[in-house]
Amino acid sequence: MERTFIIIKPDAVQRGLVGEIIKRFEQRGLRIIGMKFIHMSEALAKKHYAVHAERPFFNALVSYITSAPVVVIALEGTNAVAAARATIGATKPHEAGAGTIRGDFGLEIGRNLVHGSDSVENGVLEVANFFSEDELVSWNRNTDPWIFE
Numbered sequence: 064m065e066r067t068f069i070i071i072k073p074d075a076v077q078r079g080l081v082g083e084i085i086k087r088f089e090q091r092g093l094r095i096i097g098m099k100f101i102h103m104s105e106a107l108a109k110k111h112y113a114v115h116a117e118r119p120f121f122n123a124l125v126s127y128i129t130s131a132p133v134v135v136i137a138l139e140g141t142n143a144v145a146a147a148r149a150t151i152g153a154t155k156p157h158e159a160g161a162g163t164i165r166g167d168f169g170l171e172i173g174r175n176l177v178h179g180s181d182s183v184e185n186g187v188l189e190v191a192n193f194f195s196e197d198e199l200v201s202w203n204r205n206t207d208p209w210i211f212e
């Protein structure tokens with residue numbers, strides 16, 4: 064089963080959108096296997112966004128993601144990475160489609176509310192960066208046969 068990693072970012076937490084955002088992944092059919100409310104350390108933020116280390120917005124990105132608490136979530140499902148990215152919407156919220164999280168709640172790239180892994184490989188790596196194996200729950204949902212064919 065494919066895994067993907069989600070962050071409900073500080074702006075979304077501050078704006079009281081945690082429940083609204085979790086709801087959208089749940090209604091998509093993705094299965095929650097891990098969830099924590101944390102204040103991310105600078106070291107973990109730099110590791111998570113290491114691919115952007117040379118970009119001009121890197122320092123602003125690290126200070127944004129560490130500026131207030133976040134909710135980190137591990138999800139499982141068929142095509143979990145692509146499905147979650149579609150539910151999140153385009154990186155620039157003003158270009159994100161209506162009905163996506165960023166399209167419904169955001170305007171600016173530096174306040175785009177939520178992170179989702181961009182590949183199957185990164186889904187596995189990012190879940191492992193934020194969760195130990197004993198924080199992940201392996202379970203079968205009663206609705207799984209009605210969502211996973």
Ligand code: IDP
Nearest residue numbers: 120123124153154172173174175177178179181
């Ligand atoms: P993604 O979150 O849609 O995968 P990435 O290109 O991987 O987008 O960028 C990671 C995060 O870095 C974005 O979600 C956004 O928070 C931030 N970011 C990306 N580009 C810019 C920029 O040009 N200015 C400010 N922040 C940016």
Ligand code: MG
Nearest residue numbers: 178179180181
């Ligand atoms: Mg990305």
